[in-house]
Amino acid sequence: MSEAVAERFEELYGTGPEGVWAAPGRVNLIGEHTDYNDGFVMPFALPHTAVAAVSRRTDGVLRLHSADVEGGVVELRLDDLTPGTDRNWTAYPAGVVWALREAGHPVTGADVHLASTVPTGAGLSSSAALEVVVALALDDLYELGLQRWQLARLCQRAENVYVGAPTGIMDQTASACCEDGHALFLDTRDLSQQQIPFDLAASGLRLLVVDTRVKHSHSEGEYGKRRAGCEKGAALLGVDALRDVPHGELDAALARLGDEEEVVRLVRHIVTENERVERVVALLRAGEIRAIGPVLVEGHASLRDDFRISCPELDLAVDTALAAGALGARMTGGGFGGSAIALVEAADVDTVTKALQEAFAAAGFTAPRLFEAVPAPGARRLNRASSSA
Ligand code: ADP
Ligand code: MG
Numbered sequence: 001m002s003e004a005v006a007e008r009f010e011e012l013y014g015t016g017p018e019g020v021w022a023a024p025g026r027v028n029l030i031g032e033h034t035d036y037n038d039g040f041v042m043p044f045a046l047p048h049t050a051v052a053a054v055s056r057r058t059d060g061v062l063r064l065h066s067a068d069v070e071g072g073v074v075e076l077r078l079d080d081l082t083p084g085t086d087r088n089w090t091a092y093p094a095g096v097v098w099a100l101r102e103a104g105h106p107v108t109g110a111d112v113h114l115a116s117t118v119p120t121g122a123g124l125s126s127s128a129a130l131e132v133v134v135a136l137a138l139d140d141l142y143e144l145g146l147q148r149w150q151l152a153r154l155c156q157r158a159e160n161v162y163v164g165a166p167t168g169i170m171d172q173t174a175s176a177c178c179e180d181g182h183a184l185f186l187d188t189r190d191l192s193q194q195q196i197p198f199d200l201a202a203s204g205l206r207l208l209v210v211d212t213r214v215k216h217s218h219s220e221g222e223y224g225k226r227r228a229g230c231e232k233g234a235a236l237l238g239v240d241a242l243r244d245v246p247h248g249e250l251d252a253a254l255a256r257l258g259d260e261e262e263v264v265r266l267v268r269h270i271v272t273e274n275e276r277v278e279r280v281v282a283l284l285r286a287g288e289i290r291a292i293g294p295v296l297v298e299g300h301a302s303l304r305d306d307f308r309i310s311c312p313e314l315d316l317a318v319d320t321a322l323a324a325g326a327l328g329a330r331m332t333g334g335g336f337g338g339s340a341i342a343l344v345e346a347a348d349v350d351t352v353t354k355a356l357q358e359a360f361a362a363a364g365f366t367a368p369r370l371f372e373a374v375p376a377p378g379a380r381r382l383n384r385a386s387s388s389a
Contacts, residue, residue, distance in 0.1 A: 095162030123338025293328025309335030
């Protein structure tokens with residue numbers, strides 16, 4: 001895809017790009033809604049990427065174009081970039097430029113052409129892929145020397161402040177830091193990370209992603225409520241973040257919350273979810289991939305019953321996959337739509353796929369988009385292609 005993106009860049013801007021970069025979407029294997037509680041997450045990168053052809057400019061102008069959006073080149077002046085003013089897709093790349101400049105990095109302009117294979121709005125982080133690919137390109141071209149985790153932080157700032165979407169740090173870190181064949185065990189408190197081997201194929205396994213293609217409209221408001229509820233729980237328990245409640249002290253902590261029923265449920269999810277991430281890490285390290293199946297199922301139940309962010313489409317995906325023989329399944333991502341994952345024996349992929357298609361049709365739901373996810377590399381430079389730069 002990199003040649004096509006470079007060629008299109010040349011058509012749009014008159015000369016070839018200085019380079020072409022890629023950054024992936026991600027699925028989260030386990031560790032949901034823990035990233036704004038200073039907790040653990042475990043995403044891996046998808047083979048689906050946002051690809052950007054980019055050249056520098058020296059005149060304070062940012063030109064943006066996406067192959068995936070109607071409309072031509074959008075031209076912005078760097079001095080005019082203002083958080084919260086852009087409701088279009090351009091806010092993601094412009095927000096990255098804004099965040100870099102605001103942090104004092106000498107970015108003087110860019111021409112950007114983007115094309116992405118990450119499904120949008122499916123809970124697979126097409127937005128982070130877009131941010132990270134632009135950040136990495138500018139870091140390379142302007143020789144900023146930023147570490148991957150620093151790029152992720154700047155991209156999170158772009159999304160939180162410039163775009164105005166409250167998100168944790170997982171998506172951007174996954175896109176920036178994941179490695180081929182591995183899941184990323186990330187401590188979102190200090191961004192320390194470990195690459196955990198996750199070679200599904202070698203174990204005769206597949207991971208199916210079930211994109212339900214629904215996104216229920218109340219999802220953003222509900223995300224805010226969950227965040228606020230978690231903060232309330234931490235305050236009531238006198239800790240900085242729910243991460244600080246040890247799993248072994250959960251019952252005592254819940255008892256202290258008394259009749260704060262909703263907070264009890266939220267706290268229970270976060271504390272048990274962190275423990276589930278640690279359990280999955282231990283199992284993968286021991287080479288026991290199949291044994292993570294039941295942990296995924298526990299995670300789904302906790303998101304459905306305690307955190308209450310599932311929906312009929314996600315529950316149907318999980319229940320159907322399990323009934324058709326999946327070793328484990330759970331919703332993944334923010335909830336209220338988006339995607340579920342199912343861990344499946346290679347020999348059972350067709351059976352599970354068919355069962356999912358039939359169940360969604362029988363329920364009158366939109367047909368899901370199904371694909372197999374293989375842990376893929378994180379953000380990277382694809383080439384130095386340039387016909388004239
Ligand atoms: P997710 O990150 O789960 O896919 P978001 O709502 O966070 O969902 O981000 C989706 C938004 O990202 C899109 O609405 C669009 O504004 C932007 N986006 C993603 N991919 C592209 C693309 N290829 N071209 C332009 N904008 C994109
Ligand atoms: Mg997103």
